[in-house]
Amino acid sequence: MRTFLTFVAAxxxxxxxxxxxxxxxxxxxAIPDLLLxxxxxxxxxxxxxxxxxxxxxxxxxxxxxxxxxxxxNAFALSLIFMVVYLTSRRLWVDNAISKVVLVFLxxxxxxxxxxxxxxxxxxxxxxxxxxxxxxxxxxxxxxxxSPAIFSLLAYGRQTSPAEDET
Numbered sequence: 001m002r003t004f005l006t007f008v009a010a011x012x013x014x015x016x017x018x019x020x021x022x023x024x025x026x027x028x029x030a031i032p033d034l035l036l037x038x039x040x041x042x043x044x045x046x047x048x049x050x051x052x053x054x055x056x057x058x059x060x061x062x063x064x065x066x067x068x069x070x071x072x073n074a075f076a077l078s079l080i081f082m083v084v085y086l087t088s089r090r091l092w093v094d095n096a097i098s099k100v101v102l103v104f105l106x107x108x109x110x111x112x113x114x115x116x117x118x119x120x121x122x123x124x125x126x127x128x129x130x131x132x133x134x135x136x137x138x139x140x141x142x143x144x145x146s147p148a149i150f151s152l153l154a155y156g157r158q159t160s161p162a163e164d165e166t
Contacts, residue, residue, distance in 0.1 A: 006156025010149065011038055011058060019065050030137035033107060035062050037146045039077045040106050041153050043084025044093060055081035072117060076110045083109060096147050103146040107139035 014034035022031040035058045042051040042058075059077030063070050084102060087093060093102055111131060118124055 003157050006153060007038070007054070010153060010156075011035065011061065014038060015061060015065055018062075027137055027141065028134070030134040030141065032138050032141040032145060033110070034142070034145065034149065035059070035073075036077065036080060036106055036110055037103055037142055037149045038153075039080050040084050040099070040103050040146070041150055043081045044088050044099070044102075045153075045157070047085060047089075051085070052078065052081055069118075069122070072114055075117070076113045079113055080106050080110055096150075099150060100143045100146055104139050104143040107135070107142050111135055 014037075018031060018034055039055045039058055042054050045051075046054065055077045056074050059074035060071075062073040062077070066073065084106060087102065091098075093099060115124065115127065115131065118127065
């Protein structure tokens with residue numbers, strides 16, 4: 001239960017940061033995707049249907065708060081969960097550096113998936129200049145913040161003595 005509550009609190013905090021605080025920081029308009037970092041964590045540590053549903057609901061919450069096309073982020077985060085899950089089954093992704101690289105690559109994959117879907121269903125005029133300008137900063141900041149977020153979530157996974165007895 002503690003793990004679930006920690007994750008829900010982290011998701012709520014990430015949504016709050018992404019929708020309000022990041023816009024005030026001088027990052028040149030780039031907004032790091034903290035929900036993607038949480039999705040990568042799920043792909044690394046929750047190898048179950050619950051993890052896949054968690055990734056989907058993270059994306060759905062992001063869609064609900066962003067005001068964009070509903071389902072776009074839900075699909076992208078579900079895709080990221082699958083890629084990270086399959087990667088963690090084949091490769092050793094247990095140290096901090098490999099997790100940072102995985103988050104960086106996940107930002108690139110998510111952006112590519114969203115651009116492909118947008119180009120199929122909507123007009124992408126002017127999208128490339130924005131992506132080229134903001135993507136490196138977003139990916140770098142998300143990767144730099146990922147160890148702190150992973151540490152917070154790992155702390156939430158630790159059980160207290162009272163939880164062990166029940």
